[in-house]
Each structure stands twice: as structure tokens, then as C-alpha cells.
Amino acid sequence: MAQVTIETTQKFLPVLRITLGWMFFSAFVRRVINVPDKLNPQSSLYVGGKILTFLPHAWSPVKGILIWVLENPTLLYDFLITFTALEAIFGLMMILGLFTRLSGFGLALLAWGMGPAAGWLGSTCLDEWQIASVEGAAALMFMLTGSRWLSIDQILHSKYPDGIKIGKIRIPLW
Amino acid sequence: MKTLEIIAIIFMLIVTGVTFGLYQINFQGFTHLTNYSKTPAYDLSGTRLYSNGTLLLNVTRTAGPDTYGGFIVLVQILYPNGTVLYQWTGQQLGMLPQSDIINEFPLHPAKPIHIGNYGVGILAPLGQNFVVKLQVPFHIKPGTYIVRVYDADGQYKAYGTEFQVTVTVS
Numbered sequence: 003m004a005q006v007t008i009e010t011t012q013k014f015l016p017v018l019r020i021t022l023g024w025m026f027f028s029a030f031v032r033r034v035i036n037v038p039d040k041l042n043p044q045s046s047l048y049v050g051g052k053i054l055t056f057l058p059h060a061w062s063p064v065k066g067i068l069i070w071v072l073e074n075p076t077l078l079y080d081f082l083i084t085f086t087a088l089e090a091i092f093g094l095m096m097i098l099g100l101f102t103r104l105s106g107f108g109l110a111l112l113a114w115g116m117g118p119a120a121g122w123l124g125s126t127c128l129d130e131w132q133i134a135s136v137e138g139a140a141a142l143m144f145m146l147t148g149s150r151w152l153s154i155d156q157i158l159h160s161k162y163p164d165g166i167k168i169g170k171i172r173i174p175l176w
Numbered sequence: 177m178k179t180l181e182i183i184a185i186i187f188m189l190i191v192t193g194v195t196f197g198l199y200q201i202n203f204q205g206f207t208h209l210t211n212y213s214k215t216p217a218y219d220l221s222g223t224r225l226y227s228n229g230t231l232l233l234n235v236t237r238t239a240g241p242d243t244y245g246g247f248i249v250l251v252q253i254l255y256p257n258g259t260v261l262y263q264w265t266g267q268q269l270g271m272l273p274q275s276d277i278i279n280e281f282p283l284h285p286a287k288p289i290h291i292g293n294y295g296v297g298i299l300a301p302l303g304q305n306f307v308v309k310l311q312v313p314f315h316i317k318p319g320t321y322i323v324r325v326y327d328a329d330g331q332y333k334a335y336g337t338e339f340q341v342t343v344t345v346s
Contacts, residue, residue, distance in 0.1 A: 048283065050283050051283040051284045051301075052242070053283075054281055054283050054284050054301070054302070054303040054304060055242035055284075055301070055302040055303045056303065057303035058212070058236070058237070058238040058239060058302065058303055059202070059212055059238075059239075061201070072281050072283065073281070075282065114194055117194070117198040117202070121198050121201075121202040122202040122203065122212055122213075123212075123213055123242055124211070124213050125211070125213040125214060125241050125242075128199075128202075128203055128205075128211065131198050131199060131202055131203065134198060135194065135195040135198060135199070138191070138194060138195075139191045139194075139195065142187065142190075142191055143191075146183075146184075146187060
């Protein structure tokens with residue numbers, strides 16, 4: 003293994019990385035493994051019903067989209083499956099430290115995307131706002147730092163220190 | 177190094193802006209803090225009353241906890257001076273047939289709640305918009321009336337708005 007200087011800060015990034023990834027990956031686990039009825043449109047546990055609870059104070063262009071999706075059950079189902087899959091993929095990538103920067107960008111969009119829809123909800127501690135803000139900020143930080151310790155990116159970096167190049171542009175995936 | 181610092185500060189400002197922006201827009205946290213998840217609230221826009229006594233009560237549940245309630249336990253038609261013309265209690269509302277409640281969205285439907293022959297009221301899930309068909313057993317004179325609903329907590333107002341609407345019978 004080539005000698006790589008890893009900054010002190012990089013060594014502490016896994017402290018947050020795994021918890022952050024689990025916040026998203028566990029959503030997939032809950033809906034697919036723990037309680038599969040959450041993705042069953044016939045069940046009263048169907049997570050599609052959550053979208054309905056977003057409506058009253060969702061921001062105006064988003065509200066229209068939510069109503070449209072709620073009135074088209076197949077569209078709603080496809081949306082939920084896609085969202086759950088993205089949470090699973092990007093969440094797992096964050097936990098493993100695989101393409102951490104890309105995962106951070108994806109997770110920031112997923113987290114912040116909740117803000118205009120569900121951001122007003124939260125009976126205890128402005129819950130959805132806290133989720134969107136903290137997870138969005140943390141994820142975007144990982145887009146900027148990457149994570150080159152206790153991660154797959156660390157292995158990739160040692161094997162391909164120059165990263166991916168398309169023409170002359172270097173894509174900083176790790 | 178200079179470029180790096182500028183980038184770092186730009187991102188710090190963007191992320192902080194998102195956090196503060198969501199805080200202010202969703203909760204008015206920097207001005208008049210409002211949390212719409214605390215108490216149930218209802219909007220009665222679209223409600224219509226006819227001279228033959230038919231009341232099409234259009235309810236949207238606009239606030240309160242997302243996982244439970246609210247429950248409408250009293251519907252009143254009032255004269256403008258506040259005297260009750262006619263009302264339906266939880267006993268009657270809870271015993272309505274499901275077919276008298278028309279939901280806009282198929283998920284989380286509003287429904288009458290009763291325990292045996294004891295009517296409780298109408299369950300109104302957060303976000304649902306529905307019409308309840310009610311019938312006053314006499315004709316109603318032309319004029320202006322107020323239609324009001326009460327939540328199970330005994331209130332007909334929350335967050336500075338009342339769960340009522342003015343209707344005109346012609």
C-alpha cells in the first residue's frame with residue numbers, strides 16, 4: 003500500500019458517517035424487512051398515508067405535486083419504491099464509505115427535499131425540520147470531505163490514487 | 177488555500193441558509209414561533225347549506241398530530257347572533273353511515289366512530305379533505321348562517337382561526 007497521508011480529521015469522520023448512513027438505510031430496513039406492510043397499498047400501515055399528512059402546510063408548488071401523486075395511486079407507489087431504494091443505496095454507500103462524496107450529495111438532496119413537504123411536522127421537537135437540517139448539513143459535509151479512513155474509498159484511493167478521469171477532468175469520487 | 181477557504185465559507189453559508197430558512201418558513205421560528213403539530217385544526221371552506229335543510233359540510237383537517245385524531249364531536253348551525261339553529265352531537269355523527277362521508281383521498285379516510293350504539297364522532301385524519309352529508313329535519317329560511325365544528329378537546333379554534341364558516345341560504 004502506497005504511503006498516504008491521512009489528515010487527523012479524516013480519522014474521526016466514521017464517527018458520524020455510520021450513524022448518518024443508518025438514518026437512511028434503516029428506513030429501507032423498516033419498510034422491507036421489519037414491517038413489509040408499510041409498502042403494501044392495501045394495508046393501513048402503508049407509508050403512502052404519510053404523504054397525506056404533509057399536505058396542510060407543504061409549500062405551494064410542492065403541495066400541488068403531492069396532491070397529484072396522492073390522486074394517482076400507481077404513481078404514489080412508484081414514488082415510494084424509488085425513494086426507499088435511493089435511501090437504501092445512498093445510505094449503505096455512506097455506511098461503507100463507498101463513493102462517500104456522491105452519497106453525501108444524494109443524501110443531502112433526500113434530506114433537504116423533505117423540508118418543503120414535511121418540514122412543518124413534528125409534535126415533540128420540530129422533528130422533521132431537525133431531521134432535514136442536521137442530516138442535510140452532515141451529508142453535504144461528507145460531499146466536501148469524502149471519507150478516506152475505515153472506508154472502501156480508502157482502498158479505492160490506494161489502488162487508484164488519481165481517481166476517475168473523463169478526458170482531462172478528474173472526478174473526485176474518493 | 178485561499179480558494180479552499182472561500183469554498184468552505186460559501187458552503188457554510190448555503191447550509192446555514194437552508195437550516196434557518198426551513199426554520200423560519202415552516203415554524204416562523206425567528207418571528208412568531210408556531211408549531212402546527214400541537215392541536216388539531218379544521219378548515220370548513222366549501223361548506224354549503226340549502227333551504228331544504230341539506231348541509232354539505234366540507235372539512236379539511238389542517239393541523240395537529242400526524243398519527244392520531246382529530247375527532248369532530250359537535251357540528252352546529254348558528255344564527256349570526258350565535259344562537260343555535262340546529263346541531264349534531266358525537267352520538268349522531270358517530271352513527272352516520274360511512275356512505276355519508278365522501279373523502280377526497282383514498283388513504284387515511286375520515287370515518288364515523290362508534291362503540292356499539294355509542295357514537296363518538298367523526299375521525300378526521302391529518303391532511304384529509306372530506307364532505308359530510310347532513311340533513312336538518314326542517315326547511316331553512318333564506319339568510320346568513322354560521323357552520324361550526326368542535327374538536328374532541330372542546331375547542332372550536334386553534335392557531336388564531338376558528339373552525340367555522342359563514343354560509344348563505346338563498
